[in-house]
Amino acid sequence: MNLRLKYGIPSNSVITIAGTVGVGKSTMTNALANSLGFRTSFEKVDTNPYLDKFYADFNRWSFHLQIYFLAERFKEQKRIFEYGGGFIQDRSIYEDTGIFAKMHNEKGTMSQVDYETYTSLFEAMVMTPYFPHPDLLIYLEGSLDDILSRIKERGRPMEQQTPIEYWEEMHRRYENWINSFNACPVLRININDYDIMEDESSIEPVVERISHFLRQTQLLKK
Numbered sequence: 001m002n003l004r005l006k007y008g009i010p011s012n013s014v015i016t017i018a019g020t021v022g023v024g025k026s027t028m029t030n031a032l033a034n035s036l037g038f039r040t041s042f043e044k045v046d047t048n049p050y051l052d053k054f055y056a057d058f059n060r061w062s063f064h065l066q067i068y069f070l071a072e073r074f075k076e077q078k079r080i081f082e083y084g085g086g087f088i089q090d091r092s093i094y095e096d097t098g099i100f101a102k103m104h105n106e107k108g109t110m111s112q113v114d115y116e117t118y119t120s121l122f123e124a125m126v127m128t129p130y131f132p133h134p135d136l137l138i139y140l141e142g143s144l145d146d147i148l149s150r151i152k153e154r155g156r157p158m159e160q161q162t163p164i165e166y167w168e169e170m171h172r173r174y175e176n177w178i179n180s181f182n183a184c185p186v187l188r189i190n191i192n193d194y195d196i197m198e199d200e201s202s203i204e205p206v207v208e209r210i211s212h213f214l215r216q217t218q219l220l221k222k
């Protein structure tokens with residue numbers, strides 16, 4: 001059944017799924033898109049020409065990788081706009097700067113000059129009145145232990161070889177980042193509150209929460 005009609009979710013909605021690596025964004029993107037009849041916008045990991053190199057040498061490749069992600073996400077944003085919405089997006093553009101670029105700069109694996117070049121480009125492209133922000137950002141949160149088991153279970157070699165401290169640092173930063181994020185409305189969902197791998201129908205309460213939340217934010221806009 002199309003849950004979009006049942007819960008009155010506007011067909012032009014754009015919902016972005018945020019959260020740390022391995023928390024379950026892609027899985028949630030697929031499940032929501034299927035139940036709402038929406039298109040998906042995914043990060044392409046397998047065809048990313050920098051990702052493996054980046055994990056092998058952060059210093060050398062962090063700037064290249066950020067520029068690549070920014071270009072890819074911006075192109076996706078354009079595609080979503082051209083379709084007139086109706087999308088679930090796997091990871092928001094805001095996490096690139098708010099989490100990744102910032103973390104690499106502060107940890108010394110992205111130089112100050114590269115970071116400033118990147119952030120000025122990001123701000124010129126994204127933080128303008130012309131850039132359409134999503135109607136809703138769903139933030140998936142879970143314990144570090146659960147997330148580390150998911151990264152392990154998924155088994156991407158580059159991530160397995162990365163020290164646990166990297167994922168710990170990212171997990172901590174995500175919590176701080178979401179507490180001050182205000183570019184669009186945020187709905188926080190704990191990964192223990194649904195289990196779409198075992199029980200497909202557990203997506204319905206999530207859709208219900210989205211519907212309720214969107215209605216509230218629309219009312220506030222009026």
Ligand SMILES: Nc1ncnc2c1ncn2[C@@H]1O[C@H](COP(=O)(O)OP(=O)(O)O)[C@@H](O)[C@H]1O
Nearest residue numbers: 021022023024025026027150153154195196197
């Ligand atoms: N609700 C869930 N319950 C159990 N395992 C899950 C759930 N969602 C995702 N996973 C598993 O966790 C791993 C990471 O999920 P994924 O959706 O790829 O995360 P992300 O896109 O956030 O990196 C995958 O192996 C996936 O099968």
Ligand SMILES: Nc1ncnc2c1ncn2[C@H]1C[C@H](O)[C@@H](COP(=O)(O)O)O1
Nearest residue numbers: 020021022043045066069095096100159
């Ligand atoms: N902006 C980014 N900088 C560095 N690494 C990034 C960025 N965006 C995504 N990544 C990495 C993290 C993961 O290894 C893959 C895919 O992310 P996932 O959270 O599993 O969808 O890309």
